[in-house]
Amino acid sequence: MKKSPCKRNDAYAAMCTCRDMLDVLAQRWTALAIGAMEEGPQRFGQLRSRLEGISPKVLTQTLRRLEDKGLVIRTVYAEVPARVEYELTPLVRSAAEPLSALRTWAEMNSVRPSTSV
Amino acid sequence: MKKSPCKRNDAYAAMCTCRDMLDVLAQRWTALAIGAMEEGPQRFGQLRSRLEGISPKVLTQTLRRLEDKGLVIRTVYAEVPARVEYELTPLVRSAAEPLSALRTWAEMNSVRPSTSV
DNA sequence: CAGTATCCAAAAGGATACTG
DNA sequence: CAGTATCCTTTTGGATACTG
Numbered sequence: 676m677k678k679s680p681c682k683r684n685d686a687y688a689a690m691c692t693c694r695d696m697l698d699v700l701a702q703r704w705t706a707l708a709i710g711a712m713e714e715g716p717q718r719f720g721q722l723r724s725r726l727e728g729i730s731p732k733v734l735t736q737t738l739r740r741l742e743d744k745g746l747v748i749r750t751v752y753a754e755v756p757a758r759v760e761y762e763l764t765p766l767v768r769s770a771a772e773p774l775s776a777l778r779t780w781a782e783m784n785s786v787r788p789s790t791s792v
Numbered sequence: 793m794k795k796s797p798c799k800r801n802d803a804y805a806a807m808c809t810c811r812d813m814l815d816v817l818a819q820r821w822t823a824l825a826i827g828a829m830e831e832g833p834q835r836f837g838q839l840r841s842r843l844e845g846i847s848p849k850v851l852t853q854t855l856r857r858l859e860d861k862g863l864v865i866r867t868v869y870a871e872v873p874a875r876v877e878y879e880l881t882p883l884v885r886s887a888a889e890p891l892s893a894l895r896t897w898a899e900m901n902s903v904r905p906s907t908s909v
Numbered sequence: 910c911a912g913t914a915t916c917c918a919a920a921a922g923g924a925t926a927c928t929g
Numbered sequence: 930c931a932g933t934a935t936c937c938t939t940t941t942g943g944a945t946a947c948t949g
Contacts, residue, residue: 701818
């Protein structure tokens with residue numbers, strides 16, 4: 676998919692604003708990656724082991740997308756060997772509440788998860 | 793993508809419950825389709841014209857996925873010519889609030905929409 | 910009318926080897 | 930260590946013709 680066809684009216688446009696977030700959040704590892712950073716900055720390798728099964732390429736993609744949206748900050752330390760840390764921005768933390776509401780809704784309504792556990 | 797690897801701990805599992813919703817909601821036409829049904833039941837053809845540009849195959853896919861999740865009800869009327877109506881369930885209406893919260897968050901934080909006009 | 914069937918393109922995800 | 934490069938599979942979306 677490339678672009679959403681959002682040009683019909685305000686309601687649709689507003690829905691699309693949120694859809695853009697959903698686009699990112701719904702990607703395979705995004706929510707898990709955010710979860711893995713919740714307790715503080717994480718190095719690439721740490722994320723890689725916490726997100727068991729993710730390939731380095733996909734982890735990079737996931738982190739770049741989060742970075743592009745301003746949800747994660749990437750910090751490179753001039754050390755040898757290289758050290759890079761990823762941390763959540765206040766922006767993504769402020770999303771916790773609406774996301775939590777959505778999660779609660781999903782649980783309360785027993786939306787059958789095809790994924791969890 | 794097929795399955796999410798959610799089996800690490802409760803926090804991850806909970807996140808995945810919500811992820812399952814995100815999976816559906818983030819699909820190309822889902823949010824628009826829901827929007828198109830907000831004022832009441834819609835026939836296949838009505839949806840098709842309201843969702844300008846959607847192909848019949850994709851519309852069917854979109855509606856089936858919503859049906860599978862219990863977000864939409866499909867009713868077939870024994871008439872000639874055939875009449876089929878799709879309507880939102882109370883379940884999806886109850887998601888309006890958390891989704892609205894997410895939308896508000898996205899707007900307040902100027903998450904750059906790559907999609908909305 | 911309300912789809913299904915077919916074929917195709919693009920995007921996302923993934924395994925693995927290699928590098929500054 | 931923190932990625933990139935390469936190649937491949939799966940998923941999603943799409944155009945179009947056809948059918949009960």
